[in-house]
Amino acid sequence: MVTTIVPLIGRRLLISIVILLIVSALLFIVLHVLPVDPAAMSMPPTATTAEIDAKRREMGLDLPLSRQYLIWLSHILRGDFGTSIHFRRGVLSLIATTLPATIELAVLSMIVASLIGIVGGLLLFHVRGKPGEHVLDLGSIVLLSIPEFLWALFFILLFGVALHLLPFTGRLDPDLRLPSITGFLLVDALVAGRGDIFRSAVQHMILPCLALGLAFSPTIMRVLRSSLMDVYQDDYIHQARLRGLSERRILTHHALKNAILPTVSLMGVQFGFLFGGTLLVELIFSYPGLGNLMVDAVRNADLPIIQAVGLTYCAVVLIVNTAVDTLYLVLNPKLRIR
Amino acid sequence: MMRAWPHWMRSGRVITGLIIIAAILVCAVFAPWLAPHDPNEQNLLAALAPPAWLEGGDPAFPLGTDSLGRCVLSRLLYGARVAMTVAVLASLGAMVIGAVLSYLAGYFGGYADALIGRAVDVWMSFPPVILSLILMVGLGTGLRNVVLAIVLVDWTRFCRVLRGEVLVVARKDYVAAARLLGFSHWRTITREIVPGSLPLLITLISLEMGIAVIVEAILSFVGLSVSAQTPAWGQMIADARQSIHDAPWNLLFPILMIFIAVFGFNMLGDGLRRTLDVRLTATERA
Numbered sequence: 003m004v005t006t007i008v009p010l011i012g013r014r015l016l017i018s019i020v021i022l023l024i025v026s027a028l029l030f031i032v033l034h035v036l037p038v039d040p041a042a043m044s045m046p047p048t049a050t051t052a053e054i055d056a057k058r059r060e061m062g063l064d065l066p067l068s069r070q071y072l073i074w075l076s077h078i079l080r081g082d083f084g085t086s087i088h089f090r091r092g093v094l095s096l097i098a099t100t101l102p103a104t105i106e107l108a109v110l111s112m113i114v115a116s117l118i119g120i121v122g123g124l125l126l127f128h129v130r131g132k133p134g135e136h137v138l139d140l141g142s143i144v145l146l147s148i149p150e151f152l153w154a155l156f157f158i159l160l161f162g163v164a165l166h167l168l169p170f171t172g173r174l175d176p177d178l179r180l181p182s183i184t185g186f187l188l189v190d191a192l193v194a195g196r197g198d199i200f201r202s203a204v205q206h207m208i209l210p211c212l213a214l215g216l217a218f219s220p221t222i223m224r225v226l227r228s229s230l231m232d233v234y235q236d237d238y239i240h241q242a243r244l245r246g247l248s249e250r251r252i253l254t255h256h257a258l259k260n261a262i263l264p265t266v267s268l269m270g271v272q273f274g275f276l277f278g279g280t281l282l283v284e285l286i287f288s289y290p291g292l293g294n295l296m297v298d299a300v301r302n303a304d305l306p307i308i309q310a311v312g313l314t315y316c317a318v319v320l321i322v323n324t325a326v327d328t329l330y331l332v333l334n335p336k337l338r339i340r
Numbered sequence: 341m342m343r344a345w346p347h348w349m350r351s352g353r354v355i356t357g358l359i360i361i362a363a364i365l366v367c368a369v370f371a372p373w374l375a376p377h378d379p380n381e382q383n384l385l386a387a388l389a390p391p392a393w394l395e396g397g398d399p400a401f402p403l404g405t406d407s408l409g410r411c412v413l414s415r416l417l418y419g420a421r422v423a424m425t426v427a428v429l430a431s432l433g434a435m436v437i438g439a440v441l442s443y444l445a446g447y448f449g450g451y452a453d454a455l456i457g458r459a460v461d462v463w464m465s466f467p468p469v470i471l472s473l474i475l476m477v478g479l480g481t482g483l484r485n486v487v488l489a490i491v492l493v494d495w496t497r498f499c500r501v502l503r504g505e506v507l508v509v510a511r512k513d514y515v516a517a518a519r520l521l522g523f524s525h526w527r528t529i530t531r532e533i534v535p536g537s538l539p540l541l542i543t544l545i546s547l548e549m550g551i552a553v554i555v556e557a558i559l560s561f562v563g564l565s566v567s568a569q570t571p572a573w574g575q576m577i578a579d580a581r582q583s584i585h586d587a588p589w590n591l592l593f594p595i596l597m598i599f600i601a602v603f604g605f606n607m608l609g610d611g612l613r614r615t616l617d618v619r620l621t622a623t624e625r626a
Contacts, residue, residue: 017461024462032478143610147603149554151561152595155577159588271464278467282558286581296470297562300477308477315470323465 011328018320025316026078029309030071074309084306088299093310096295101314102185103173104284104291107210108277114215115276116269119222123265126227142220150217151282157209158286170209171288175202210283218276225268229261236260263334270326274319351615357546357608364601368420375414376400379571383409388587406576406590407583415571416597422565422572423601426486426556431548433491438498439541443529445499446506456499463496472555476564486565490552497551498544502537509536539616543609550605557598573598 049057058064062073077084083093126142129135162170169175173187180199183190188207191200233239234257242252281293288294292311299307349355367374377400387409390397397404403412445456463471472489479485509515510533518528559565560574568575573594580590 018465021462021465025465028462029474032474035478143606144603147550147606148599149558149602151558152598155581155591155595158584159591163584163588274464274467278469281467281469281473282561285562296473300473300562300564303477308474312466312470312474315467316465319467320465 007328007331010331011324014324014327018324022313022317022320026075026313027071029312030074031067033305033309034067034070078310078313083310086299086304086307088302088304088307093306096307097292097310097314099182099185100290100292100295103187103289104277104280104293105318106186106188107207107214107284107289107291108273108280110207111211111214111218111280112269112273112276114211115218115222115272118215118219120226120265122219122223123226123230126223127230130227130231142223145216145220145223148217150214150279151286153213153216154210154283154286157213161209168209169202169206173203173206173289174199178202206287206289210287210289213283214276214279217279218272221272222265222268226261226265229264230257233257233261263330266333267326267330270323270330273322273326277315277319277322351611353607353611354615355611357604357606357611360600360604361608364420364604365424367417368424371414371417371421375411375417376402377411377414379410379414379418380569381410385409388583388590390587391589394589403593404587404589406579407587412576412590412593415576416573416593418571419573419576419594419597420601422483422560422570423553423556423598425483426490427549427552427601427605429487430490430494430552430555431545433487434494434548434552435498435541435545437491437495439502441495442499442502442506443533445503447510447525447529447533449507449510453503456503460496460499460503463493464500466493468493468555469558472559473562473564476559481564481567483566483570486556486559489559490555493555494548494551497548498541501544502540505537505540506533509533512536539612543612543616546605546612547609550602550609553598553601553605 062070065073074084081094083097085091086093086096089096122142126135126138129138158170161167174180178199180187180190180194180196183193187203188200191197191203239252239257242256247255280291281296283289284291284293285297292314295307296311298304299311383405386398386401386405387407389401389405389409391404391412392399392402394404401411401413403416406412406415441456441459445453472493475489475492476485479489515528515532518532523531556565556572557574557577560572561578563575563578565574566572576594577591580587580594584591
């Protein structure tokens with residue numbers, strides 16, 4: 003099994019690297035046709051034109067675009083993402099401090115989305131042909147029509163402002179401090195054995211995770227339902243019924259195994275969307291992650307950050323998609339032949 | 341096509357969706373006549389007034405006022421203009437690019453298909469929100485650029501789904517027959533292949549309109565959409581967030597409007613999908 007899978011995964015990995023290179027070139031081109039002048043922005047307003055020109059040469063902005071791109075790429079490959087114009091800090095360290103927060107949020111939200119999605123999908127399948135079908139199906143369209151940032155705002159209104167049940171800004175209560183080890187707050191709190199910090203972090207994550215989870219669950223629901231319906235058309239289900247197996251056993255031991263495959267591959271695509279969706283949820287909950295860094299950078303036209311953060315988002319999505327494809331290969335024996 | 345008309349008009353979902361969209365379109369088109377105030381007129385003395393039916397509400401401002409004393413109802417009505425303009429133009433634009441590329445890919449196959457397929461892969465590695473933000477930075481703000489950014493991000497939604505459909509249709513016997521009769525490529529695509537994929541195209545457009553409404557709201561929420569003089573729902577949300585404790589209702593109304601608009605487009609799309617019998621899994625709707 004290993005001998006057939008490894009070349010496939012290697013190929014997939016190679017494609018991802020090529021895609022990332024193309025993405026980096028596209029990012030560079032889009033961001034270098036814009037009308038702002040990074041050299042002028044990084045200088046005090048009193049700078050003379052000659053000084054700004056000198057700065058432009060120093061920053062390499064007078065070179066042709068292709069040369070600039072190659073220089074930027076070679077720096078990135080050496081781990082040098084440049085310096086933020088606005089924060090006057092290394093871009094890499096800014097990303098390193100914010101990325102774990104975003105990954106933590108995205109992973110937990112994906113778990114929430116999968117749980118709601120799978121339970122909802124089973125429920126939608128269960129009521130097929132029964133009176134409740136139309137109501138639940140309509141409910142899934144309602145869910146589909148509420149994007150994550152509307153959930154986020156609605157939850158702030160309901161649980162934060164009206165009911166005062168949960169905190170809705172940041173990752174921790176302001177009086178709590180924890181030295182960062184991995185950057186993943188929940189992990190760090192456990193490692194340090196700080197129950198109070200773990201509790202506060204969980205409380206701060208409930209609303210953001212629910213907002214993202216609810217927004218991305220209806221698609222999972224609907225795919226699971228339709229693939230279950232497809233699977234139930236197959237002969238082996240009929241066969242299992244003839245053998246006298248209970249409906250529950252048919253579902254758990256036969257149908258679900260096959261119906262879950264399209265759902266898994268969908269979750270890979272969904273994670274890409276969800277990972278982008280964290281940006282708004284972070285903004286609304288003032289959650290100090292990659293999304294807030296990106297929005298700050300956009301507002302300040304801070305090109306080095308926008309480029310690097312854009313590339314980081316794509317890299318994470320590509321890594322996750324490659325992992326999901328691998329999982330798909332492992333789960334689906336049919337794809338191993340060749 | 342003529343016989344399909346009454347069939348899909350009988351669907352409750354299609355009718356619900358159409359009624360909702362028509363109502364919002366009426367708001368958008370007739371905003372100057374429906375709105376009780378100029379959407380930018382400030383009444384600083386009446387700032388943050390609650391809706392008329394609440395205590396302290398002023399009947400002159402049926403849904404209350406924002407932090408600058410601007411009429412919330414009037415701003416919602418004018419905001420529908422931006423939302424609907426973007427929804428219609430952006431989804432048509434994305435459809436044209438996505439459809440043309442997928443017809444080329446599906447019909448000619450080979451290099452064209454490989455190239456277009458790879459382009460879709462590259463685009464798919466960008467989370468849509470991130471790509472649209474970056475494009476707005478590159479393009480600059482304004483209604484035209486919002487439409488352009490959504491078109492440049494969302495053509496892949498059409499391409500991904502349509503390409504597979506065209507691949508199937510292009511290998512049908514009647515397409516081969518058309519070629520044997522000496523039809524040009526252009527004529528074969530427009531007369532034989534496009535009609536077969538029309539139901540799918542119409543369904544995708546209505547779903548895309550809902551997505552465009554959301555993306556415009558996101559961009560104007562971040563402050564990267566239309567200018568501050570043009571009322572937009574996302575902008576109203578961003579403003580209302582500043583006074584969330586004093587005037588929570590200000591946040592609720594634009595949220596509700598976005599939801600209703602998106603729900604209308606999704607109902608229409610779902611109804612069309614069912615009645616036109618389009619093979620479209622939720623994977624492809626994502």
